[in-house]
Amino acid sequence: MNPKKIVFRVDASLEIGTGHVIRCLTLAEALRKRGCECQFICREHPGNLIDLISERGFTAHCLPSAEASRGLRQDPRSLAHAAWLGADWRTDAGQTRKAMGDVTVDWLVIDHYAIDEGWERKLRPACRRLMVIDDLADRTHDCDLLLDQNLVASWQDRYRYKVPDNCAFLLGPEYALLQSIYAELHDRIPPREGRIRRILVYFGGADTDNLTGMVISAFGVINTEGVFMDVVMNPVSPHIASVRRLAGKDNRISLHERLPNLAPLIAEADLAIGAGGATSWERCCLGLPTLIITLAENQRPIAEELDRTGIAQWLGHKDNINAVQLSRTLQTILDNDVPPEWSQRCYALVDGRGVERVASFILLDAQTTFKTRLARLDDEQILLQWANDPLVRKNAFHPDAIDPITHRKWLCKRLDDQENCRLYIVEIENVFPIGQVRFDKIEDGWDISYSLDHRVRDRGFGKSLLQDAISTFKKTKSQTLIFARVKDTNVRSCRLLENINFKLNIHKKNICIYILEI
Incomplete structure (x- = not known):
């Protein structure tokens, strides 16, 4: 091939x-x-x-x-x-x-x-x-x-x-394109808490405004023993010479150039000072609390949301920050311990596996291998999204949207009742869920229902979704009947069921009931 x-x-x-x-x-x-x-x-x-x-x-x-x-x-x-x-x-x-x-x-x-x-x-x-x-x-x-x-x-x-x-x-950040080392380190680094001992400074590959120099100057007037600073700067930056001079005058500061990635320095740091761009997700993935100074207009909405949700602290835009203000802010933070929940919020936002998810989606084709697993409580959000998808609600027997509280109660009840319910998630390579298939116990057998993520519709995956889930279900419940109830207006689902050997059993009151013996 x-x-x-x-x-x-x-x-x-x-x-x-x-x-x-x-x-x-x-x-x-x-x-x-x-x-x-x-x-x-x-x-x-x-x-x-x-x-x-x-x-x-x-x-x-x-x-x-x-x-x-x-x-x-x-x-x-x-x-x-x-x-x-x-x-x-x-x-x-x-x-x-x-x-x-x-x-x-x-x-x-x-x-x-x-x-x-x-x-x-x-x-x-x-x-x-x-x-x-x-x-x-x-x-x-x-x-x-x-x-x-x-x-x-x-x-x-x-x-x-x-x-x-x-x-x-x-x-969203679950698709952040981070190098593989971030996913490797995500679960290995404990949350930051207590005293700040190491600060990481990085303002992107160019830093044409020399915010790095301003941070070094602000740090230079702080008399805090036992606190060190790692500064990262690209040697093509127009301000590299002045930063080298400034860093060379302070033995608490280490200047790093031409790094393959920031992961080791992020892992060692207790606090970061940087811009609001793509590096935000690297810092979040490794649980590093950050002070953000935005460099461009497109970074403002990101910094605002990170600040609002307590993921980072936005100090302001580059034009509104000076070394005196920054030194005061730094001194205040250094005088207080870092609360562990700040770091934990960062960890929860980014797991570092975004590039795997994106690559898996790009390479979806007829040869893609799927894996079926039982649903977990942490699938709650994606299951709610699928349940409230407009096409799913249109084809449902109860078309009203489902509120999150009702959905959570329903999900917890289903997960607790393994004897009468099997709720499966079908994934690509353990990183990208494409849909769900549910089996509910009824008097004569099991009732099947399913939904496919709208992003993979019209690509022929509905058949694989159902076949994979039925095959997994069959390992635990053989010699039984599976029933599928579908609106007769849902022509696509009717054809799909017939294509995987379901037989039309009853057609009445605009409902088709299909049956499959396993």
């Missing part, structure tokens, strides 16, 4: 930062481990990471450098970050298509604030499926899959009407 071909269109620069490329590299490495062939297309902006992409073993096609403003179309529809593309969007789309060659790739993955549906339509003929990684929700897309790993207010609704109706969503 030929490997799946996946192309990433993503850039890094002193203005854009490095986060977009780093998270795409993380996804590409996970896909490569599963046999995919991944390539990158990047423009040669100052501060690009093309050499890093090549060092990681991926082919990087380079688009020529251009002044950001040259050739940009100035019209009312111009995107807020249009200048970041380094060319007008039509030129960039044409150059990208040429770099891809004559092949049609399986997935084209776009992680760029300067690309929207116009560019994406131009590239549609060059790919079977198109994925967008976004953080802003400020433009429309023509894509099959949209990933936004951030936690912001109204995060589940902000892409409504901005993508096609059949677009699948992967939303």
Whole structure:
């Protein structure tokens, strides 16, 4: 079988930062481990990471450098970050298509604030499926899959009407694209509590505003013994020389450059000071309390939500913070112990397995292997989502939405009654649940019901879902009858049941009752 071909269109620069490329590299490495062939297309902006992409073993096609403003179309529809593309969007789309060659790739993955549906339509003929990684929700897309790993207010609704109706969503920190080491460390590092002894400072790959220098200056006037600081900065930063000088004057400070990842330093730290970008999820995954100073407008809603939920403390935007204010805040925090619940809230938000979930979803096909397991109490949220899916409610015999309290009581009762109920979750590779199948004891046998995650509908997985669950159920309850009650208007479910050897037993009052002997 030929490997799946996946192309990433993503850039890094002193203005854009490095986060977009780093998270795409993380996804590409996970896909490569599963046999995919991944390539990158990047423009040669100052501060690009093309050499890093090549060092990681991926082919990087380079688009020529251009002044950001040259050739940009100035019209009312111009995107807020249009200048970041380094060319007008039509030129960039044409150059990208040429770099891809004559092949049609399986997935084209776009992680760029300067690309929207116009560019994406131009590239549609060059790919079977198109994925967008976004953080802003400020433009429309023509894509099959949209990933936004951030936690912001109204995060589940902000892409409504901005993508096609059949677009699948992967939303929230459970899909954060973190390197595998974060999942490995997640369950091994205890919650932070008590006195702060080590502080980690990192403001992204460029830190063009030199907030790192400001933090070092603020730390320098604090007379606290036994507290040390790890500072991480990219050597391409325009302020690296001054940071080296400042750090060299304080023996409490260690400066780190060219690190493969931050995980070891995050694991050692008791407190972090940094920006509100992608590193937020790395810190959360390892339970590190953080003080956030936002660097860009798109970081504000993330910082606001993290502050509101007690995951991090947002000190303000870069323009509103100075060294004097920061030193006072730091001194106050250092004078008090870190409460353990702060760290525990971070742990609960991110488990580090997001890249596994995303890779599993991307590679879903007819050969995908499923695993069926009994439901647990921690499946409550996904089960409620499936139960209240509009199509599920439309086809249900009781179409009213289910409130969370009622659902929790119902779930606890079902989980406690193993003799009369078997509730199964069907997953891909233990990381991505695609649906549920429930067997309830009735007088003559067992009643079966199911629901499929809307993100995997219309891809032929309903048959596998039911067959896998029935096979698992059969191991515990053989020589019995399974009944399925379906509205006769639910033609798709009727055909599916017939396709897996259920026989129509009764059809009356708009209800079809099917039967299967196992």
